[in-house]
Amino acid sequence: MRKALAVAALAALGLTGVTAGPAAASTDVLLPHPGPEGLVWVPERTGDGGVVSGGAWEGLPTVLTVACEGGGNVGVTMESQRGQVAAFSVDCPAGDAGVGSVTMKAGAVRSGSFSVAVDASTESIRWALTVTQPE
Numbered sequence: 001m002r003k004a005l006a007v008a009a010l011a012a013l014g015l016t017g018v019t020a021g022p023a024a025a026s027t028d029v030l031l032p033h034p035g036p037e038g039l040v041w042v043p044e045r046t047g048d049g050g051v052v053s054g055g056a057w058e059g060l061p062t063v064l065t066v067a068c069e070g071g072g073n074v075g076v077t078m079e080s081q082r083g084q085v086a087a088f089s090v091d092c093p094a095g096d097a098g099v100g101s102v103t104m105k106a107g108a109v110r111s112g113s114f115s116v117a118v119d120a121s122t123e124s125i126r127w128a129l130t131v132t133q134p135e
Helices: 002-013
Strands: 038-046 049-056 062-069 073-080 083-091 098-104 112-120 126-132
Touching: 038 049, 038 112, 049 126, 062 073, 062 083, 062 112, 073 098, 073 126, 112 126
Parallel strands: none
Antiparallel strands: 038 126, 049 112, 062 098, 062 126, 073 083, 073 112, 083 098
């Protein structure tokens, strides 16, 4: 059910990338598939973007991880039903991946839908993200 909601949300936004197998990246996979704890996996995008999904449960902590490369940085924000729950930036070195992550306590992300926005400093920055709820 979670994957179906994520795929439907991505399709509505014109985004692709929620898969259960290996990513088809241009070079290396920036973030591996998150496994059964994953709510969302965007294996690779370039420039600005984001994701809207459902299936969050407020009884578990939520981890948002973003990796990027290409020179510059990305600003990341996450919103839940009660408003913004996370905001951070990640440096994106040229030729290497930078990774940033935030862990939110149970209850920070409300049950149901959430969104993540990625604002890249240049359109050539390659990034990936995962949202997980470890048990």
